[in-house]
Amino acid sequence: xxTPLPRPTFSVRQQFRSILGGSIGNLIEWYDWYAYSVxxxxxxxxxxxxxxxxxxxxxxxxxxxxxxxxxxxxGWLMGRYADRYGRKSALTFSVLLMSAGSLLIALVPGYxxxxxxxPLILVVARMIQGISIGGExxxxxxxxxxxxxxxLRGFYSSFQYVTTTMGQLVALGILMILQRYALTSEQLSxxxxxxxxxxxxxxxxxxxxxxxxxxxxxxxxxxxxRLEQRxxxxxxxxxxxxxxxxxxxxxxxxxxxxxxxxxxxKFLVNTAGFSKNDATTIMVVTLIVFxxxxxxxxxxxxxxxxxxxxxxxxxxxxxxxxxxxTLLSHTxxxxxxxxxxxxxxxxxxxSTSISAIIKAELFPVHVRSLxxxxxxxxxxxxxxxxxxxxxxxxxxxxxxxWFYWYLTACIALSLWVSLRMRDTEKHSTMDR
Numbered sequence: 096x097x098t099p100l101p102r103p104t105f106s107v108r109q110q111f112r113s114i115l116g117g118s119i120g121n122l123i124e125w126y127d128w129y130a131y132s133v134x135x136x137x138x139x140x141x142x143x144x145x146x147x148x149x150x151x152x153x154x155x156x157x158x159x160x161x162x163x164x165x166x167x168x169x170g171w172l173m174g175r176y177a178d179r180y181g182r183k184s185a186l187t188f189s190v191l192l193m194s195a196g197s198l199l200i201a202l203v204p205g206y207x208x209x210x211x212x213x214p215l216i217l218v219v220a221r222m223i224q225g226i227s228i229g230g231e232x233x234x235x236x237x238x239x240x241x242x243x244x245x246x247l248r249g250f251y252s253s254f255q256y257v258t259t260t261m262g263q264l265v266a267l268g269i270l271m272i273l274q275r276y277a278l279t280s281e282q283l284s285x286x287x288x289x290x291x292x293x294x295x296x297x298x299x300x301x302x303x304x305x306x307x308x309x310x311x312x313x314x315x316x317x318x319x320x321r322l323e324q325r326x327x328x329x330x331x332x333x334x335x336x337x338x339x340x341x342x343x344x345x346x347x348x349x350x351x352x353x354x355x356x357x358x359x360x361k362f363l364v365n366t367a368g369f370s371k372n373d374a375t376t377i378m379v380v381t382l383i384v385f386x387x388x389x390x391x392x393x394x395x396x397x398x399x400x401x402x403x404x405x406x407x408x409x410x411x412x413x414x415x416x417x418x419x420x421t422l423l424s425h426t427x428x429x430x431x432x433x434x435x436x437x438x439x440x441x442x443x444x445x446s447t448s449i450s451a452i453i454k455a456e457l458f459p460v461h462v463r464s465l466x467x468x469x470x471x472x473x474x475x476x477x478x479x480x481x482x483x484x485x486x487x488x489x490x491x492x493x494x495x496x497w498f499y500w501y502l503t504a505c506i507a508l509s510l511w512v513s514l515r516m517r518d519t520e521k522h523s524t525m526d527r
Contacts, residue, residue, distance in 0.1 A: 114243075118257070120235075120302040122262045123299055124189065124190060124262070125258065126298065127196070130266045142206050142214045158221050165221075169227060170471065171328070172229075173185045177233075182238040186231070186309070187306045193228070197220075236454065239254060241460075249395075249449045251452075255450075256389045263356060264383065328465075341454050349478050356385070357482075359378060362486070363378075409506060415439070423436070451467070
């Protein structure tokens with residue numbers, strides 16, 4: 096029989112410290128993950144022949160996608176571990192893996208010194224990071240959701256994307272400092288791109304210290320399910336409809352997210368014709384707005400209902416995605432480009448701000464971290480991780496606008512799923 100869980104016994108101060116500790120660790124993890132994409136414009140030539148810039152970007156985007164393909168494995172391993180032995184332990188282990196991947200990228204010699212071995216080592220490093228980030232997202236999302244008061248779950252879980260975006264902003268900030276005050280473009284391409292990966296390795300180690308002070312969630316501490324059932328795929332498949340829901344509404348979110356937050360920097364340079372410096376500045380401004388919008392829309396989701404907010408996102412995104420990308424591809428005005436990307440990101444925020452809590456509310460505690468991690472990581476690997484590659488491939492074939500339709504179709508699928516899904520706020524497993 097399902098019985099209501101007692102109210103959390105953690106003080107407000109304990110909750111705040113745990114959310115802060117978990118979020119800072121998440122920030123550092125995502126900084127390491129995004130440093131690859133942010134600096135790929137500079138290190139692409141270090142790992143591949145230097146005859147075609149688009150081909151170099153295609154190769155680095157392909158390795159970016161390989162890292163994503165490891166995320167379901169990370170989601171399975173870390174989700175299983177978190178459901179069996181605790182959210183805190185899994186979060187600490189994921190940081191160790193990320194640190195190892197960043198250090199490997201920082202130290203690997205270039206193509207001109209070791210030939211094909213260079214991109215192969217880069218692939219291994221991204222595979223390690225993919226396993227790490229695959230477990231990080233689901234476990235951190237579960238942790239934030241379980242630590243939150245019932246009436247503020249959307250607000251608390253929105254910090255998942257606040258810190259994710261802050262990680263990208265830190266990576267972009269380091270790029271801007273190196274671009275404008277420390278190194279020339281030639282120095283960045285030759286050796287300066289290694290600096291952010293070295294910083295990431297050091298920061299990841301500091302995150303281990305921060306996460307040692309986390310408080311385990313009460314939901315996990317009170318769980319009485321037998322150990323062999325916790326985090327079990329056999330148990331998880333009993334929730335097949337919920338798994339399909341997570342995959343369905345993640346498809347549109349993840350393709351849109353990686354289009355406007357990750358690929359967009361290259362889009363501005365390679366398609367719209369902006370300089371690398373201008374593209375970096377535009378991305379910093381738009382990501383700050385995106386980050387600040389998360390808790391506001393998380394609160395809105397708590398007020399009007401998460402399902403309503405997801406449907407609103409789907410409708411607006413389907414109507415505006417193609418026009419926004421078309422205008423961006425033709426504009427040479429920095430302010431116009433900035434405003435267009437901000438519009439797209441504000442619409443996207445309606446989904447990202449509440450995505451963590453929607454997934455967490457679908458699954459019972461003994462498979463919650465696995466249920467959040469694995470299907471989400473699978474959808475991100477297949478659709479989010481390949482978004483940049485598909486966009487560049489269409490452009491290379493002379494049909495850049497085909498990607499705009501592809502993105503719109505993915506969002507339409509997620510809208511259809513949102514219309515059909517039950518309201519998780521009213522039927523939450525976290526209240527049982």
